[in-house]
Amino acid sequence: MKSAAGNIKIGIIGAGAVATDLHLPVLANFPDVQLRWLCDINKKRAKYLAKMYKIPQVFDDIDQCSDVDIVLIAIPVGYRPIVMRKVLKRGWHVFCEKPFAISLKEHDEYLAEANKYSVQVGVGLVRRYCPATIMAKKMLSEGYFGPIVEVWANEGMRTKRTGQDAGWYGGDPKIGGGGILMETGSHLVDQICTVLGVNGLSVDRCIQWTFNGLEFQTRFTGSLSTKEQCDLKCSFEVSRLEDLCNGIFIQLSNFILKCGLFFDDPLELLTLNGEHISRFETDGECNTIGKAFYLEWRDFINQCITGKPSTVSADTARLPTALIEQCYRHAEIINNKTGKLGYN
Amino acid sequence: MGRIKVAVTGAAGQIGSVLVRRMLELPHIDPIAICRNSISAGIIHFSSPQCNIRIGSITDIDSAKQLLGDAEVIINCALAMISANPKESRLQNEAMTDCFFSMEKMERLIHLSSLSVYGGCIDGTKSEFEKPRPDSDYGRAKLRTEKHIKKRALSRNVKYYILRLGNVYGAKMDRSRQLIELAQTPYFRLPFNGELPSNSIHVEKLAAVIIALISNQMKSGIYNVAEKQKTWRQVFDWHTQSLKMPPVSGMPRAYSLQLKNSFRKISIIRDIIGWLSSLPILSLVKYPAIFDGLYYLLNYLPLSLRWHLATKYKRLEAGRQISEISKKNNRIVSPVYFSNAMPGNYLILPLEAGVHYPVSEKLSYSLVRWNERYSKPKWLPNSFNAN
Secondary structure: OOOOOOOEEEEEEOOOHHHHHHHHHHHOOOOOEEEEEEEOOOHHHHHHHHHHOOOOEEEOOHHHOOOOOEEEEOOOHHHHHHHHHHHHHOOOEEEEEOOOOOOHHHHHHHHHHHHHOOOOEEEEOHHHHOHHHHHHHHHHHOOOOOOOOEEEEEEEOOOOOOOOOOOOHHHOHHHHOOEHHHHOHHHHHHHHHHHHOEEEEEEEEEEEEEEOOEEEEEEEEEEEEEOOOOOEEEEEEEEOOOOOOOEEEEEOOOOEEEEOOOOOOOEEEEOOOOOEEEEEOOOOOOOOHHHHHHHHHHHHHHHHHHOOOOOOEHHHHHHHHHHHHHHHHHOEEEOOOOOOOOOO | OOOEEEEEEOOOOHHHHHHHHHHHOOOOEEEEEEEOOHHHHHHHHHHOOOOEEEEOOOOOHHHHHHHHOOOOEEEEOOOOOOOOOHHHHHHHHHHHHHHHHOOOOOOEEEEEEEHHHHOOOOOOOOOOOOOOOOOOHHHHHHHHHHHHHHHHHHOOOOEEEEEEEOEEEOOOOHHHHHHHHHHHOOOOOEHHHHOOEOOEEEHHHHHHHHHHHHOOOOOOEEEEEOOOOOEHHHHHHHHHHHOOOOOOOEOOHHHHHHHHHHHHOOOHHHHHHHHHHHOOHHHHHHOHHHHHHHHHHHOOOOHHHHHHHHHHHHHHHHHHHHHHHHHHHHHOOOHHHHOOOOOOOEOOOOOOOOOOOOOHHHHHHHHHHHHHHHHOOOOOOOOOOOO
16 A cells, blocks of 8 residues: 555445544545545435545445445444454455454454454554653653552543434443443553553452443452553543543652543642642643544554554554453442442 | 322433432322433433333334323423534424423423523523523523423413523532532632622422422413522532632622623624734734844834834733733633523422422532542542442
8 A cells, every 4th residue: 555645545434423523524634545435324324424525435335345445444343343354354454443342352353364364453542642641651651750559540420411312322232342431441441551551451350330231330440560560559430420530540659640531631740639739741732632533544544554553553452452351251240229339 | 199100301411310319209209210322221220220211212202102101290301402403403302392292191391491591691681581582502492492382382281381490509510510610720719709699509409399390289381490599609608618618719899890791792793803803913023024024114213113112012912911811710700600690480389298408418418429529539449349
């Protein structure tokens, strides 16, 4: 694959919110990219989007799609296995929305298939581009602050409205992958792994609140290992049921480093009691999600051209997939009649 | 007397979920929580585990019959707000209302509207009870739905109550989160030292009032719902005292008045002039050719005029920088803190026997617990407990 103006042909699978709101606006502004087709079972919606973005072809069956260099897979994780295998077999490079896979086995199978067909695979774990994440990773990897005592992370907001009807994939644990840990927690877990440079992990205890098989809240405690430290105590919580203190909190000997989760969130220093001391100034290059989507596409296209791994290479997301899988596998489930949360 | 079947639409929302939880405590009410999907159903389940939950669409008549057909009372906490598509939102809200009035068993409809129908900064002389003037998409959607309900109510002999809710505060409420964040902001000053009416009501009190309305014989119509006498100072102090924070400082009266007038004088022309005056004309000087040309011209001006221009420029630049700081500070003050009281009828009714209103300590405790959860990162090991 070579890059020249309009030379990279891209196909889009899935005309849902993430493609509509983020991928298509970014790709339409890429100088080297031609959007060739859009494929979705909802052909009416796909046709509307194709018209808006002047995409020449619309399909509702992947088998009919013409050859392209790269495909974006932006369909729910539960629908993905058949699609992924078909796409890899055709030798198209794949950029896949998160979560990449529901198990490490599935993750590795995709990577092995990709290897077999000499195909590059990327995953849209876009928060790797958050300025606070990048700066925290740099500071910790260079050992400016000494050893880490403990790590806490939270992401939770009580869902007040979904704006979605009964058929929405997020309400089906088989299609959505399980619940909030898979949906939102995949970002949080990946940020923890990215910031700390995690190379191994184990679960001590995990509790999940589920209703009709769908998970709404997860609490995890376990140990992580990094290049510098083993058995690093880590806890995290994700929730749809409650407002939580969002961020990654890295406790060091004399203070806490707080890494914000989103693009305009800062990297801060807190006292051990959690009071604000100061914040670090980041370069601010990537302070919006739109810019981050541009950067991940830029890096992935470069990966496809050069064959060299990039920030978004799917093999770098194996540990988050493994940790999330272990959480679901080992969780103590709470779906009792009282449904009350543990701290009530 | 049998239990009254009460359907609550939008039951996963901030107010709907409190209503459902409170109704479950009452022996004479059989609440049914209505929601659109299984995520909302789970959220209702975890706050009200014993509740009868029904999932489906209330804009489609067949589905609505399944969900609401046996309800004697419908409390509507739902509102369709489709981003950038007010027409579609209106059609959905009308379809929802039409479905309500097609339910043969429905004897009474309680619809939750909002003070936003009066606009963001309420001025009772311009935005009246009978002719409110909303200034946001949300307010307009609420008002249109009110009108549609009134129109449909004429065709059927059912009691209807349209409640224009004030600012609802309490644990888990967005308004309370905003108030707490403001109270933690060092440069926040409460306009008029909080003397203005807050148009607010605690969510638990609101729930008690709505429940009382289920079997009350009040006349159908539109009512404002707020604790009429409560000022912003009282509401802020309740939050800060509960959380053991210092009280918020007051904004000087003259400055409060100046800001209030600026919020009131909303005009497109003023906005355009403001935008034009904010254009960085002076940054033109940074372009090398323009800088060179101006510099060349300046050399031909008399020295006194050059001094005059330089002084003027320094003063203007300082003023611009200062106004940037104060603009940043003012941005956090919402027009809502400059509002007058909602005009017109207020809902005043005695709380029904058995519908208790939690004591103040309990309400403060809930606020403290909620605030702790979202402001403190560490929840382990003491709280790592499944039951």
